[in-house]
Amino acid sequence: MPLPKITRLPSARLLSSIHHHQLLLLPSITPLSVPKRAVSQGEYRRPGQPKEHKFPWQGINFSFTKGLEGIKKNFTLLKKEFTDPWIGPEGKPILEHMLEQNRVIWEFRGPESLEQWTVSSDHEIGGQSEAFLKLGRNNNTCFLYGTLSSTPPKDGETRYSGYCTMRSKQQLMSLDRKKHYDWSSFNTLHLRVRGDGRPWMINIATETYFSHQKDDLYNYFLYTRGGPYWQDVKIPFSKFFLTSRGRIQDDQHPIWLDKVNTIGFTLGDKADGPFQLEIDFIGVCKDYAHTEEFAYEVYKRNPEV
Template identity: 85%
Template sequence: MSLPKLTRLPSVRLLSSIQHHQLLLSSIAPPAAPRRAVSQGEYRRPGQPKEDKFPGQPINFGFSKGFQGIKKHFTLLKKEFSDRWVGPQGKPLLEHMLEQNRVIWEFRGPESLDQWTVSSDREIGGQSEAYLKLGKNMNTCFLSGTLSSTPPRDGETRYSGYCTMRSKQSRVSFDRKKHNDLSSFNTLHLRVRGDGRPWMINIATETYFSHQKDDIYNYFLYTRGGPYWQDVKIPFSKFFLTNRGRIQDDQHPLWLDKVNTIGFTLGDKADGPFQLEIDFVAVCKDYAHTEEFAYEVYKRNPEI
């Protein structure tokens, strides 16, 4: 009768030892994996609004929403046809031909701020902050914040520290892009009041190939600081071509017939508060300026 008890003893010890090891393993917390500051994905230009949509997010196909969309787009389409009869952009043809100054963006109310997007390196895990609001007289745009060049602790990003303000892409009926035709002008006119920091002006035009979607034209804006306003006139011939912040070897003049957006970027590596006040962004025709392009252009097929 004692033989069965002896045969069961090793199995009982084995089960008890397994349960003991399971209790020990459950009491030990697993090592926490380092969290990245931002998920790795497709490159997004600073200032471009991000799409907060999940892959499986349902789409609203309601009748009321569809009716409102149809009403909106047909109203815009009607305005397009009426403007064509009056003249370009709703102006008489003679006035359009003799126009020498045009205000593209100005700030005359809270609705004007909806045409702009503000971003910083906080999107990639940085510590910079940027805020946009109207000035004290409600007729200007006031961009302020704090710049920090401390890179995010994700193990990959080595450089950081930028704040940017960028105009949104204008749309017409059926979500078609609306381009600004500035081919009649040759100078960018700004009225700003800064704090002495150097800024970068970014102009984005319509591209024809997919690899050109990150092409942008840049030039510098030097603010002198102080309480007085500063009128800045920059010829379009001074803008140079970059791609994701890298200056390209193959340069060409700015395409003025299809200008989409304009932006202002601060990244001078000087940590601390900043501010920039903008009254308007305009273009003008300077007849004294005859330069076509300020940089060397390489010929693809050199003459023999």
């Protein structure tokens, strides 16, 4: 027996038609996505430039003379690695190393000390900022100077610009293995600087365990007073916060002091004009009055119930 046909009321047909038209007029709503750090991050490529397709061996310089110099250098470093542990850590007596409370890591006392540093700016990506590095008066200090310009390059894609940076080179051991600084027995960064009143950013890079962490940096601020007088700056390592490609991370943790690779200074205060920063030395010290372990909130991954 066929089922009876059900006739809709006019009011029900009108409500159904209105609801159908509302769905057509509403824009498509996409679910909110939380920005996450990319697992695979490639090398930086200037906007507007085509990607270069090269084989890995095309960038290698096959030189016999350079190969002999590399072998001699690696054997010298390898010999030092074997002899230093018999004297003490880093070639110092073991008693001096145990009682050490202050250590100068970088000091500028000659032209060879500048070879441990590299200078860069947004000029490499088409910007107009310039930075230079030279020895100060009497060849006893490092003098970083230049001009900062926040004008972005005219490539149609880059919107922000204006930075200058100075960074120490990665120290290498024999066979091009990375050499790390062990600052685990210290808790404070000690600098003697003389600036022009601009705020700088101190960047410390440590060894990472995963490839997507290669852009992680620990940062804190360096406020210079300006004027002719030197200032001794002491910054506890507990104040440094974690960033990745200039973005502060939610998951914060103390800096890994046992495997420090490089340290750098970045200027990007958007104040166009000349700048200068003079550095006498960069060291670490042990401040027994500072007992803070970490200055920022740490989230528990698996909170207790």
